[in-house]
Amino acid sequence: MRELVKVHVSQDVPIRLQSLGFADRVEVRFGKAFPVALLVDRAALDRFIEVLQTGRDELDAQSKERG
Template identity: 50%
Template sequence: MSNAMVRLHVTDDLPIRAYPQTFADRVEIRFGKAFPVVLVVEKDSINRLRSALQDGGIALGVEGDEWE
């Protein structure tokens, strides 16, 4: 098995859509248009992902209520 890493560059104009899958207790976050990348996040891991994004935003000096 390979340990390859996928890198996705998120910009202001990249379409991002969330598709809750309540039947599976997860959400699909889809990036892009023609060839979307999908991030599947289990319900129990959503706050962990949110915390990691918040930590990154604070480190970059992103301002706003969502980081406080």
């Protein structure tokens, strides 16, 4: 069974992005002391952005429900 890696990204975590044209992907780097990199292929970028927006919309809706 594969392990799940969780990375908590808070407001204070440095986030940097580098476009890797030779690989047709972007690299999103989180943190400094113990950096983590997320590689996203160009073909997956729109879906990735869509999923993040959906998550944000759900959080906004939940906040409104709580008042």
